[in-house]
Amino acid sequence: MIYPWTSGEGYSGAMTLISLDSISKTLGKGPLFSDVSFGIEEGERIGFVGPNGNGKSTLLKIIAGRLEVDEGTVARKRLLRVNMLDQVPLWEPGDTIRDFLFRSDDPVVRLVDRYERTIQKNLDGTNGNTVADLTHQMEILGGFTLEHRFVSLxxxxxxxxxxxxxxTLSGGMARKAALARCLGPDSDLLLLDEPTNHLDVDTIEWLEKKLLSRNTAFVVVTHDRWFLDDLCTTILDIDGGRLSKYEGNYSEYLRKLEERQALVDERERRRESILRVELEWLKRGPKARGGKDKKRKDRIREMVDGRPGAEALSMETLSTSHRRLGGKIIEIQGLTKAWGPQKIVDNFTYQLSAGERIGIMGPNGSGKSTILNLIAQKATPDGGTIERGTTVVIGYYDQMGLDVEAELSILEYVQRTAERIRMADGSELTAEQFLERFAFPRSTHGQPVGKLSGGERRRLLLVRLLIGNPNVLLLDEPTNDFDIPTISLLEDFLATFPGCIIAVSHDRAFLQGMADSLWILDGKGRLERFVGSYGEWRDLRSEMTAEEPRSGEPKSKSAPIAVTQGKGNPGGKKLSFAEKKELDYLLNEIDALESQKSNLEAQFADPSGALAKDGEAFAAAQRRYKEINEEIILKTARWETLASRSD
Incomplete structure (x- = not known):
């Protein structure tokens, strides 16, 4: 049942926006959750976490009023304004962005829509009274402000x-339109279901700043741990139908979970100590035990039955054996690729070495997946070469999902790659055992692949990839559609993976833990390399963005992502492995830039050339010439810094 209340009625302290008391909900065969109670206060910033399938999205829909509870009560502040961002934006066939924005139940949004349509129909001025009335309502209710806000967002x-x-929009563009629709109208409470899906890092950080600048309460379901850590002041954890509430951000939540687990472990150690003594007593003969012992034996049986189940296999024991990598792994020479007029990469050279872990970043549409396709030889370069060593076995985890018959069972799908996998300690796991380690219990192994959810399909694809025992992993948005426990499982596995990893990801926490260097694309053919973690790159970019421009000149767009050492390698230390590789390639990169500079200078000096006849092309060439000069200065300074520290 749902009850409204007058503002502040029956409550003290911060105003409660919505209160859920002993609610239960069943979907499908069994209950999602039961006897759940919590409230949301004005200005509260809540992160909602838990394994997939435990009812997070369902709870958001209950809070939004889209679903009814089976049991319990939901009480809302009177006239509560709630806006919700769905995990998958939905629209009607043929809808434009404008249609999508104004397809809303919000009265002010509907007023703006009616006003604009009336204006379009009244171009001849025959319906002036209606326009005047609507204009008056727009002024009173803030319709013009909302209209401006939509355009601004x-x-x-x-x-x-x-x-x-x-x-016709990409996933990222559709998500941006949905964000504008959610953030535009005034609201007391925002409900955000996986808001960072399909967004690049810059847009995620833009969203964070927007949310922090408002005093609006929100509940966010997300697997983005960086987002949870930066924004949330409360964490809700739902698992197995039970909900727990923790004050603090995601890091504080993890600390409290660790403390709670330590208490559980201590109780278990004490219980096991008592149990050892009791079992020794039980082993004695009846005469040695003496007296009536039924109650004592019953207590021992209860203690044995109360033992926790076998703990999840540690990721150390899940380390797979690896195929040896030779001296030559992947060599990229002069790589060039464009899609139509858009350059993806231009004259890029790199030699991959054993153990490297590279994260690829860039705006949506900049060509990150194309880089992986080129390396995997699923796309053909326009220029240059990519050569693999003879010992290289690539495992490519792309965004296309499963490409097999839907009627294949889960086990059959994995066994098509391998029936057994050798572990680092020399033991072997069957395909069934390996599936169990990645949360596919044996009871599901006969289930058809076609009946799996999107997240389950991607997890199954990961299992098949790893059981093939590759020594070079190419990962395209590997954390998409995964819950946090599955992401942690993947990260722990990768931490012990002995081969090379090149991963495209917008998941900043994943990049921070996985990558020791970054490739950053700008969507204009430039690929910059940064040696260091994501956090170090972010700090450097923030510092350089904050610097005042010199002599009235605009700040260099390339400066924040120039090849540079991270804070973790101060100037007095010896070169790290990654820095030595960087030093080897910097002179080649500087030479390539000098060649581009000379080529442009020759074009500038040609009075009958193409640039002399095309003003726009000449201006573009001038801008590129300036960028090249900046890059040469930065790379030369970087080379001098590294060279001064080399042996």
Whole structure:
């Protein structure tokens, strides 16, 4: 049942926006959760975590009023304004961005929609009274402010044409339109279901700043731990139908979980100590035990039955044996690729060495997946070469999902790659055992692949990839559709993986833990390399962005992502492995830039050349010439720094 209350009625302290008391909900065969109670206060920033399938999205829909509870009560502040961002944006066939924005139950949004449509129909001025009435309502209810807010949000998200059909938008663009629709109207409470899906890092950080600048309460379901840590003041954890609430951000939540587990472990150690003594007593003969012992034996049986189940296999024991990598792994020479007029990469050279872990970043549409496809030889370069060593076995985890018959069982799908996998300690696991380690219990092994959810399919694809025992992993958004426990499982596995990893990801916590260097694409053919972690790159970019421009000149766009050492390697230390590789390639990169500079200078000096006849092309060439000069200065300074520390 749902009850409204007058603001502040029956409550003290911070105003409660919504209160859920002893609610239960069943979907499908069994209950999702039962007897769940919690409240949301004004301005509270809540992160909602838990394994997939435990009812997080369902609870958001109950809070939004889209679903009824089976039992319990939901009490809302009177006139509570709630906006929700769905995990998958939905629109009607043929909808434009504008149609999508104004398809809302919010009265002010509907007023703005009616006003704009009336204005379009009244171009001849025959319906002036209606326009005047609507104009008056727009002024009173803030319709003009909302209209401006929509335009401003879309502009910040680089969406300028509202007539574009939603059906033609990429996942990232559709998500941006959905964010504008959610953030535009005034609200007391925002409900955000996986808001960072399909967004690049810059847009995620833009969203964080927007949420922090508002005093609006929100509940966010997300697997983005960096997001949870930066924004949330409360964590809700749902697992097995039970909900727990923790004050603090995600790091504080983990600390409290660790403390709670330590108490459980201590109780278990004490119980096991008592049990050892009791079992020794039980082993004695009846005469040695003496007296009536039924109650004592019953207590021993209860203690034995109360033992926790076998703990999940540690990731150390899940370390697989690896195929040996030779001296030559992957050599990239002069790589160039474009899709139509858009350059992805231009004259890029690199030699991959054993044990490297590279994260690839860049705006949506900049060509991150294309880089992986080129390395995997699923795309053909326009120029340059990519050569593999003879011992290289690539495992490519892409975003396309399963490419097999839907009627294949889970086990059959994995066994098509291998029926057994050798572990680092020399033991072997069967495909069934390996599936169990990745949360596929034996009871599900006969289930058809076609009946799996999106997250389950991607997890199964990961199992098949790893059981093939590759020594070079190419990972394209590997954390998409995974819950946090599955991401942690993957990270622990990768931490012991002895081969090379190149991963595209917008998951900043994943990049922070996995990558020791970064490739950053700008969508214009430039690929910059950074030696260090994501956090170090982010700090450097923030520092350089904060610097004042010199002599009125705009700040260099390339400076924040220039090849540089991270804070973890101060100037007095010897070169790290990654820095030695960087030093080897910097001179080649500087030479390539000098060649581009000379080529442009020759074009500038040609009075009958193409640049002399095309003003726009000449201006673009001038801008590129300036960028090249900046890059040469930065790379030369970097080379001098590294060279001064080399042996």
């Amino acid at each position: 879309l502009s910040e998200l680089d969406i300028h044409d509202l007539s574009l059909p939603m059906d």
